[in-house]
Amino acid sequence: MIEQIEKLLGQARSELASAADEKQIEAVRVKYLGKSGSLSGLRKAMGSVPAQERPRMGKLVTDAIAQFEGLLEEARKNVSRKSLEADLQREKLDVTLPGRRLERGRRHVVSQAFDDIIEIFARLGFHVADGPEIEWDLYNFEKLGFPSDHPARDMQDTFFLETRLPPPPGSPPGTHGQQLLLRTHTSPVQVREMISHPPPVRIIAPGKVYRSDSDITHTPMFHQVECLHVEEGISMAHLRGTLDAFAKAFFGPQVKTRLRPSYFPFTEPSAEVDISHPLCDGKGCRVCKFSGWLEVLGSGMVNPDVLEGVGYDPEKYTGYAFGAGIDRLAMLRHGIDDLRSLFENDVRFLEQL
Numbered sequence: 282m283i284e285q286i287e288k289l290l291g292q293a294r295s296e297l298a299s300a301a302d303e304k305q306i307e308a309v310r311v312k313y314l315g316k317s318g319s320l321s322g323l324r325k326a327m328g329s330v331p332a333q334e335r336p337r338m339g340k341l342v343t344d345a346i347a348q349f350e351g352l353l354e355e356a357r358k359n360v361s362r363k364s365l366e367a368d369l370q371r372e373k374l375d376v377t378l379p380g381r382r383l384e385r386g387r388r389h390v391v392s393q394a395f396d397d398i399i400e401i402f403a404r405l406g407f408h409v410a411d412g413p414e415i416e417w418d419l420y421n422f423e424k425l426g427f428p429s430d431h432p433a434r435d436m437q438d439t440f441f442l443e444t445r446l447p448p449p450p451g452s453p454p455g456t457h458g459q460q461l462l463l464r465t466h467t468s469p470v471q472v473r474e475m476i477s478h479p480p481p482v483r484i485i486a487p488g489k490v491y492r493s494d495s496d497i498t499h500t501p502m503f504h505q506v507e508c509l510h511v512e513e514g515i516s517m518a519h520l521r522g523t524l525d526a527f528a529k530a531f532f533g534p535q536v537k538t539r540l541r542p543s544y545f546p547f548t549e550p551s552a553e554v555d556i557s558h559p560l561c562d563g564k565g566c567r568v569c570k571f572s573g574w575l576e577v578l579g580s581g582m583v584n585p586d587v588l589e590g591v592g593y594d595p596e597k598y599t600g601y602a603f604g605a606g607i608d609r610l611a612m613l614r615h616g617i618d619d620l621r622s623l624f625e626n627d628v629r630f631l632e633q634l
């Protein structure tokens with residue numbers, strides 16, 4: 282009997298060692314401990330053991346069954362550890378790997394300048410007006426005091442368009458006014474606004490303009506913002522105050538402005554506006570050519586002829602206007618020195634801003 286027990290346990294041990302999963306372990310258990318299992322058989326056989334041998338034999342069998350159960354338990358643990366290890370191996374995750382960076386998009390510096398300008402002027406009581414980029418000569422030039430042969434037309438290298446569209450209302454037949462072009466400045470919005478609205482007007486008009494020009498400070502397309510305020514009793518002092526408030530809000534409270542006499546056909550008098558260079562604080566540097574000042578826009582009192590041309594009474598109404606390059610304003614704010622870099626969409630450059 283002892284021999285038989287040893288033999289059965291030996292067999293069971295090697296069978297459990299090669300069992301690969303719970304199912305196979307269960308099959309081994311049934312084989313030895315099931316109804317007709319071989320270890321269970323030993324228990325049944327106790328009946329035929331002589332009475333004085335029974336306690337000793339009974340203990341041997343009970344111990345053998347307990348030992349077998351221990352082997353079963355061990356085999357189960359083994360199998361579940363192996364399957365856990367296999368799972369970990371399969372779903373291997375290296376938590377020490379550096380994470381993947383998500384690139385974050387943001388507004389282009391020109392769009393930021395656009396938004397800031399609109400917000401600053403909204404606070405000053407101006408609303409945004411709009412005009413077409415394909416414009417009549419009539420509004421881009423003639424109504425602004427540039428008649429056909431006016432030399433000031435040469436200040437702006439114009440892209441002219443071929444067209445068969447009917448001429449705009451109010452243009453004398455056979456004149457330059459009927460010519461379509463890409464607007465060279467946002468000033469035609471002044472004319473459109475005044476023709477379609479009675480005074481007072483107080484608008485800004487930001488948008489794209491086009492000139493046949495390309496170098497470090499010029500691109501064929503760029504952005505301007507026009508400002509126009511016409512009302513009774515408006516003087517040069519209002520222009521000064523508005524410009525100064527704008528410059529301080531856009532560049533910072535330390536920025537100063539100054540006006541220099543200039544010429545535009547649609548303003549009289551006209552002035553070029555400089556700001557103290559915000560990056561060197563007016564002390565002078567390479568960018569401002571060591572003068573401490575930067576030219577940022579053109580301005581003036583609206584020429585009475587322009588007012589008359591749109592049907593306003595120049596005896597009653599006066600106004601000021603100015604036009605500024607938005608790209609240039611954005612460049613000065615960020616210390617960028619090549620205008621073209623704003624439009625090349627090189628993310629490595631834009632990311633630095």
Ligand code: DAH
Nearest residue numbers: 466468579580581602603604
């Ligand atoms: N339109 C002018 C230009 O592009 C700028 C300008 C000057 C606009 C004087 C104005 C102004 O409104 O009053 O060069």
